[in-house]
Amino acid sequence: MKKIRLETEPSHLKEKASVATIFIFVLLIVYVLGLTIPIVWAVVVSFMDKNDYANYFGILRAFDQGVKYTFDNYKFSWENLKVLTITTEEKYGIPNLLLNSLFYSLGSAFAFTLCPVIVAYLSARFKYAFSKILYSFVLITMTLPIVGSMASEITMLHNLGLYDTLPAVFILRFNFLSIYFLILHAQFSSIPQEYTEAAKVDGASNFRIMFQVVIPQSFNTIVTVFILSFISYWNDYQVPLLYFPSYPTAAFGIYDFVQNASPEGNFIPIQLAATLIMALPIVIVFIIFNKKLRVSVAMGGIKG
Numbered sequence: 001m002k003k004i005r006l007e008t009e010p011s012h013l014k015e016k017a018s019v020a021t022i023f024i025f026v027l028l029i030v031y032v033l034g035l036t037i038p039i040v041w042a043v044v045v046s047f048m049d050k051n052d053y054a055n056y057f058g059i060l061r062a063f064d065q066g067v068k069y070t071f072d073n074y075k076f077s078w079e080n081l082k083v084l085t086i087t088t089e090e091k092y093g094i095p096n097l098l099l100n101s102l103f104y105s106l107g108s109a110f111a112f113t114l115c116p117v118i119v120a121y122l123s124a125r126f127k128y129a130f131s132k133i134l135y136s137f138v139l140i141t142m143t144l145p146i147v148g149s150m151a152s153e154i155t156m157l158h159n160l161g162l163y164d165t166l167p168a169v170f171i172l173r174f175n176f177l178s179i180y181f182l183i184l185h186a187q188f189s190s191i192p193q194e195y196t197e198a199a200k201v202d203g204a205s206n207f208r209i210m211f212q213v214v215i216p217q218s219f220n221t222i223v224t225v226f227i228l229s230f231i232s233y234w235n236d237y238q239v240p241l242l243y244f245p246s247y248p249t250a251a252f253g254i255y256d257f258v259q260n261a262s263p264e265g266n267f268i269p270i271q272l273a274a275t276l277i278m279a280l281p282i283v284i285v286f287i288i289f290n291k292k293l294r295v296s297v298a299m300g301g302i303k304g
């Protein structure tokens with residue numbers, strides 16, 4: 001019998017691998033601390049009395065016995081954060097700002113997710129000549145600068161009589177020119193054609209195959225795209241300011257509160273308290289859908 005020779009990895013390679021692993025681990029720790037410390041600092045300082053917020057951003061006094069922690073900053077922000085609209089001259093408080101943000105983010109995320117799903121499905125599952133052209137067109141448009149498109153879009157909305165309306169923004173969001181089209185295209189392409197062929201044998205229509213065969217297998221990817229889009233639109237203040245100024249959102253409320261702060265509200269603890277109030281819905285979304293957000297979307301499928 002031939003003796004089987006087991007080749008072991010040289011010890012110096014193992015040592016290098018362990019050193020590299022430790023180095024990467026240290027970098028990850030530094031990265032996590034860089035993300036965590038500012039959040040912890042913001043939460044601690046938001047409960048500080050404005051008189052106790054002193055040098056070194058108040059962080060060195062966080063554990064002093066003489067420091068007072070109070071909810072007055074949150075109370076002040078809730079009562080005084082109001083946005084005066086230019087068009088209607090109405091004042092919007094935090095509840096209305098949050099409601100506008102919720103409606104704008106949900107509608108925009110739904111439109112921005114639905115269109116890539118439909119176009120990517122048709123392009124990936126039906127191999128016609130235009131599908132490759134469409135895929136290349138998306139790649140080209142992603143490399144082109146978009147500076148200046150807002151002026152033409154606002155002019156178009158004015159001409160159509162849709163300016164300063166939320167449905168108009170949802171229509172503009174109904175497009176597939178984004179990285180999400182490429183992700184969804186790769187996801188739909190990775191699903192074997194045998195599933196489609198078996199459904200056709202059973203008499204299923206193309207519409208039924210899409211919603212009962214292919215879409216359920218891509219549900220995690222679609223939900224992840226929707227959640228990421230929702231978070232992106234929740235943090236957007238520029239588009240609401242330009243496209244529908246009569247409906248200010250939470251992000252614009254924070255911007256206006258910081259830029260036009262009154263003498264009583266021109267303090268870091270108060271501004272941080274207002275920011276955390278506006279960020280609370282995003283925290284709730286993360287707590288509820290954290291498993292979906294931790295799903296890594298890879299080209300060609302999902303790795304969970």
